[in-house]
Amino acid sequence: MVLVLVLFLVSITIAAYSTFSERKVAAFIQDRLGPNRAGPFGLLQPLADGVKMIMKEEIIPTTSNTILFVGGPAITMITALMTSAVIPWGPSITIAGQKVALQVADINVGVLYVMGVVSLGVYGIMIGGWASNNKFALLGAVRASTQMISYELAMGMSVIAIIMTTGSLSIGNIVHHQNGWHGMEWNIIAQPLGFLIFLICAFAECNRTPFDLPESETELVGGYHTEYSSMKLGFYLFAEYVNMFISSAMITCLYFGGYNFPLMDWVQSNTNEIWFALICVGVFLAKIIFFIFFFMWIRWTIPRFRFDQLMNLGWKVLLPLSILNMLLTGAFIIFNQ
Amino acid sequence: MTIQELIKMINISGGSSEHDHIMHGKEITEKEIKQYNFLNLGPTHPATHGIFQNVLKMDGEIIVDAEPTIGYIHRAFEKLAEHRPFYQIPTITDRLNYCSAPINNIGWHLTVEKLLKIETPKRVDYLRVIIMELARIADHIVCNSVIAVDTGALTGFLYVFQWREKIYEIYEQICGARLTTNIGRIGGFERDFSENVFLNINSFLKEFPKVLSEFEKLVMRNRIFMDRTIDVGKITPERALEYSFSGPNLRAAGVDYDVRVMSPYCSYEDFDFKIPVGTAGDSYDRFCVRQEEMWQSLSIIQQAVQNMPQGSYHADVPEFYLPPKEEVYGSMEGLIWHFKIVMGEIDVPKGQVYHSVEGGNGELGFYLVSDGGRQPYRLHFRRPSFIYYQAYPEMIVGSMLSDAILTMSSMNVIAGELDA
Numbered sequence: 001m002v003l004v005l006v007l008f009l010v011s012i013t014i015a016a017y018s019t020f021s022e023r024k025v026a027a028f029i030q031d032r033l034g035p036n037r038a039g040p041f042g043l044l045q046p047l048a049d050g051v052k053m054i055m056k057e058e059i060i061p062t063t064s065n066t067i068l069f070v071g072g073p074a075i076t077m078i079t080a081l082m083t084s085a086v087i088p089w090g091p092s093i094t095i096a097g098q099k100v101a102l103q104v105a106d107i108n109v110g111v112l113y114v115m116g117v118v119s120l121g122v123y124g125i126m127i128g129g130w131a132s133n134n135k136f137a138l139l140g141a142v143r144a145s146t147q148m149i150s151y152e153l154a155m156g157m158s159v160i161a162i163i164m165t166t167g168s169l170s171i172g173n174i175v176h177h178q179n180g181w182h183g184m185e186w187n188i189i190a191q192p193l194g195f196l197i198f199l200i201c202a203f204a205e206c207n208r209t210p211f212d213l214p215e216s217e218t219e220l221v222g223g224y225h226t227e228y229s230s231m232k233l234g235f236y237l238f239a240e241y242v243n244m245f246i247s248s249a250m251i252t253c254l255y256f257g258g259y260n261f262p263l264m265d266w267v268q269s270n271t272n273e274i275w276f277a278l279i280c281v282g283v284f285l286a287k288i289i290f291f292i293f294f295f296m297w298i299r300w301t302i303p304r305f306r307f308d309q310l311m312n313l314g315w316k317v318l319l320p321l322s323i324l325n326m327l328l329t330g331a332f333i334i335f336n337q
Numbered sequence: 338m339t340i341q342e343l344i345k346m347i348n349i350s351g352g353s354s355e356h357d358h359i360m361h362g363k364e365i366t367e368k369e370i371k372q373y374n375f376l377n378l379g380p381t382h383p384a385t386h387g388i389f390q391n392v393l394k395m396d397g398e399i400i401v402d403a404e405p406t407i408g409y410i411h412r413a414f415e416k417l418a419e420h421r422p423f424y425q426i427p428t429i430t431d432r433l434n435y436c437s438a439p440i441n442n443i444g445w446h447l448t449v450e451k452l453l454k455i456e457t458p459k460r461v462d463y464l465r466v467i468i469m470e471l472a473r474i475a476d477h478i479v480c481n482s483v484i485a486v487d488t489g490a491l492t493g494f495l496y497v498f499q500w501r502e503k504i505y506e507i508y509e510q511i512c513g514a515r516l517t518t519n520i521g522r523i524g525g526f527e528r529d530f531s532e533n534v535f536l537n538i539n540s541f542l543k544e545f546p547k548v549l550s551e552f553e554k555l556v557m558r559n560r561i562f563m564d565r566t567i568d569v570g571k572i573t574p575e576r577a578l579e580y581s582f583s584g585p586n587l588r589a590a591g592v593d594y595d596v597r598v599m600s601p602y603c604s605y606e607d608f609d610f611k612i613p614v615g616t617a618g619d620s621y622d623r624f625c626v627r628q629e630e631m632w633q634s635l636s637i638i639q640q641a642v643q644n645m646p647q648g649s650y651h652a653d654v655p656e657f658y659l660p661p662k663e664e665v666y667g668s669m670e671g672l673i674w675h676f677k678i679v680m681g682e683i684d685v686p687k688g689q690v691y692h693s694v695e696g697g698n699g700e701l702g703f704y705l706v707s708d709g710g711r712q713p714y715r716l717h718f719r720r721p722s723f724i725y726y727q728a729y730p731e732m733i734v735g736s737m738l739s740d741a742i743l744t745m746s747s748m749n750v751i752a753g754e755l756d757a
Contacts, residue, residue: 030495135376139398139738209489210561216489219739221383303561304489306739307398 003103004085011084015241016046018292022241025296053234061227065131072128073228073235079121080242086110087249088172090259090280093273103172110171111159114250115152118205121243122148125214128236129224140223143307144214147204150314151211155201157322158194161329162187162254175258186257193325195255197318202247204314206240209299213307248291252284259284373401376738380409384487384742387752389726391741398737403730407723411756418716422681423449424523424657426716430703431517433720434754437476437697439468439508439520444694446521447602448703451690453523453657460648461525462604463641467538468511468520469603469694470634470641474545475504476697477585477627477634480749484624485556487746488565493555500545507541510534524658525651535642542639549631557628566621570732570744573618580728583721584699586748589626590618596695603694607644608637620747656683681711696721698749722754 020035020042027034035042060066088103107113122145129141163169165187166177178186188195204211215223222228225236252258259280261267268276305313374397379390388409394402414429421429430441443465450457478501482494505515511534512520512527520526556562572582577590587594595612597605613629615622651658655674664671677683687709693702699721708714725748732748733741 026491030492031499032495135374139376212489213739216739219384219487219742300492301555302490302559303485303556303565305561306565307737309561309564 007084007089008081011081011242011245014245014288014292015238016050018241018244019049019237020045021292022296022299025293026300029297029300050234053231056230058230058232059227061133063133064227065133068127068131069227070232072124072131073232073239074124075127076121076124076239077235077242079117079124080239080246082117083114083246084242084249086113086171087246087253088175088258089284090277093277106170106172109169111163111169111174111254114171114246115156115159118243118246119148119152121239124239125224125236128228132224132227134227136220136222137224137226140214140220140226143220144207144224147207147211147213147310147314150311151201151204151318154197154314154318154322155205157319157326158191158197158201159254161191161194161322161326164326164329164333165190171253171258175253175260178257178260179264184257184260184262186255186260188255191255191325191329193321194329195251197322197325198254199251200313200318202251203295203298204310206243206247206295208240208244208295210302210304211310212299212304213310216304244292244295245288248288248295249284251291252287256287378738378741380406384745385752386483386746387750387755389750389752389755391729393738393741395738398739400733400736400738400741403733403741405726405729407726408756410752414757415716415718419713422683422711423685423713424678425681426713427519427521428517430718431519432753433718433757434476434697434701434722434751435516436479436749436751437472438517439472440476440694440696441701442519443469443521443603444692444696444701445703446523447694448690448692448705449523449657449685450652451692452688452705452707453654453685455524455652455654455657457525457652458648458650459604459646460650461652463645464526464530464650465521465603466605466608467638467641468508470637471504471507471538471541473634473695473697474631475501476749477631480698480746481556481624481627481631482552483746484566484620484743485562487742488562490556490559490562493552496548496555497552500541500548503537503541503545507534507537510537522651522658524654525649527659529650538638538642542635542642546632546635549628553628557625563621565739566624566743566747567619568617569620569736569740570747571617571619572728572732576728576731577618581724582699582728583724584696585626585630586623586699586721586725588613589615589622591616596693596700600693602692608640610634610637620743623747684709684711693719698722698751698754699724718757720754720757722748722750722752723757726750726755 023045024034024042026032035045038044038048060069085105086103086107088106125144125148126141129137129144132138162174166174168174168177174187203209207214213223214220215225220226225233228236261280261283264280267279271279374395376393376395377390378393379385380388385391390406390409392404392406393400394404412432414433418426418429427442427445430445431438433441478497482497485491485493508518508520509515511530512518514520572580572586572590574587574590574592577587578592582590583594583596591614593612593614596602598612610633611629613626613633615626657678659678660671660674665675666672685707687707689704689706691702691704693700695701700719701721702719704715704717704719705713706715729745729748729750733744736744
């Protein structure tokens with residue numbers, strides 16, 4: 001229970017500070033200063049943003065379906081926060097004679113759970129865009145749902161290859177499996193193609209550039225959240241950052257060894273359990289932060305696709321490649337036996 | 338997909354039977370099955386960069402038909418100009434294409450000088466060339482970086498926009514204003530360029546190429562950007578000529594027409610520069626042509642600064658060029674000229690002239706009819722944006738919504754110029 005609360009707070013904090021660091025990174029890339037008024041170095045900016053969002057007037061268009069209009073952002077936010085439950089933050093520690101896993105729930109179908117919950121997130125966007133009764137919002141919602149559904153396939157296929165090598169759907173096991181070679185047996189080495197596919201699909205799932213078509217402001221004004229204001233808009237934007245955090249965590253867990261780090265067996269034998277666990281959590285966080293930065297770096301560097309190009313990439317390139325990757329992995333496993 | 342397949346698909350997905358085709362005893366025809374969606378792109382849309390409306394008839398994301406509406410910021414410039422003395426008209430022309438206001442301004446002054454048969458000193462010509470080329474760079478910076486923004490790449494936009502700022506600082510040092518500058522006078526400039534202006538121009542010439550090539554590296558060969566712009570918003574050279582396109586948009590289609598070369602004005606014949614020409618007439622070619630024109634403009638400015646002739650910064654036309662303040666306060670003649678000019682009491686000769694300059698986005702023409710009074714009898718601006726916008730529906734039909742926005746920004750339709 002404590003862990004749930006802690007994890008919830010961590011997700012929220014990381015997401016909140018992602019919004020801040022997004023603006024700082026953008027400013028850094030674009031030769032600007034970025035937010036620096038609220039608190040030292042603008043560190044209270046997320047707080048100020050939150051207060052602003054809550055204080056703003058809430059507008060629910062009269063032509064919209066009120067229940068669905070309110071439900072949309074709620075679903076998005078809930079599903080975004082639900083995913084973090086299965087992420088292992090570090091090796092288990094012993095507190096008062098009890099073994100405590102640094103993971104809310106090590107369910108044995110962890111990967112499947114993440115994929116499932118992430119797919120549910122489409123509903124939030126779809127419902128929100130549809131309930132707004134606005135053409136731009138509808139177009140954005142249609143784009144979002146098509147995009148997420150198409151890219152989930154390739155994403156799933158690339159993850160299957162990982163599951164085949166690990167032989168488990170549990171994320172805890174997958175991470176533990178990458179423990180060998182002094183903590184360097186990461187899946188990225190065995191699965192570079194799968195990693196690339198997963199990375200691209202993760203961008204698409206989060207609706208980030210170059211896949212930010214659903215909310216491309218130069219075409220669709222605001223996309224699916226055109227009609228939203230106040231904290232409901234905040235939820236949509238916030239959920240995007242939570243999703244980004246989850247995606248980074250998943251990339252780290254599946255391909256970059258989770259909390260494993262080089263020479264970890266040596267560190268383990270030289271420190272006590274608690275310190276070791278803390279170092280692991282720190283390493284995991286550092287990896288996540290790097291990937292969040294990577295997301296932002298990409299966003300401020302390259303343009304976005306057109307809708308048909310997006311579909312082509314998803315169905316004609318990524319899906320065949322991921323199937324090929326799966327077949328190759330299978331052949332390799334059989335060959336090795 | 339044929340319409341039969343579509344009907345079949347609707348039937349399958351809707352679970353309806355063959356009988357549903359007949360409603361009220363009438364067979365549903367092709368038109369009724371296909372439901373189009375109407376989308377108002379504008380008048381205030383983040384991508385229209387100004388106020389104009391497009392009513393798009395959409396089939397999903399594909400544009401079936403488009404109807405542009407203009408006139409949202411119509412300010413009746415041509416009519417307004419008929420009631421103003423000549424020296425007051427530049428404030429109107431500045432507000433046509435506000436991205437390259439000095440070109441409009443100098444274009445107007447060249448027209449008036451043509452009517453009045455004023456010979457300007459070489460130095461005035463060269464100073465004007467510098468200003469016009471700076472304005473062209475500023476205009477192309479806006480257009481090209483906005484193309485990048487409309488594809489979703491914001492960073493390049495901010496890189497080059499800082500240098501648009503530097504251009505504005507140069508304007509500011511010349512005339513005190515930044516956007517709508519009113520930079521020239523009939524016969525030349527209000528005052529000579531200071532040392533500082535030349536210093537700034539030189540530093541701009543030195544620093545800007547780095548930024549511009551960085552922008553090119555970021556955007557020009559980017560795979561996604563190329564995919565987004567190549568074959569988007571195409572127009573054939575024949576169609577472009579029929580619409581009487583000009584400027585970068587015509588050159589992108591492959592026609593090497595440039596007013597600066599075809600009918601040189603303002604001593605453009607003294608300069609050595611190339612006219613970039615595209616082949617496909619698509620958005621990518623328009624982008625590349627503008628990009629190359631910026632490099633050529635830089636070289637023109639370089640030449641102008643190097644070969645700057647000595648002499649006066651204005652023509653000797655006391656009837657139209659305000660005397661210096663010392664003369665106004667110190668001599669009778671100065672005071673009288675000042676009074677007559679400011680009150681617009683000086684008649685111009687009868688006649689009609691057409692003069693065109695290579696504006697930021699095409700041939701900017703001024704047709705001026707004078708009946709000998711203090712103000713024009715009739716004035717018409719040939720506004721390139723107005724012409725491009727007529728071809729817009731034709732260029733976007735059949736493409737997707739994202740393409741429509743790119744086509745718009747790559748043609749650089751400026752609302753101020755469009756509506757006049």
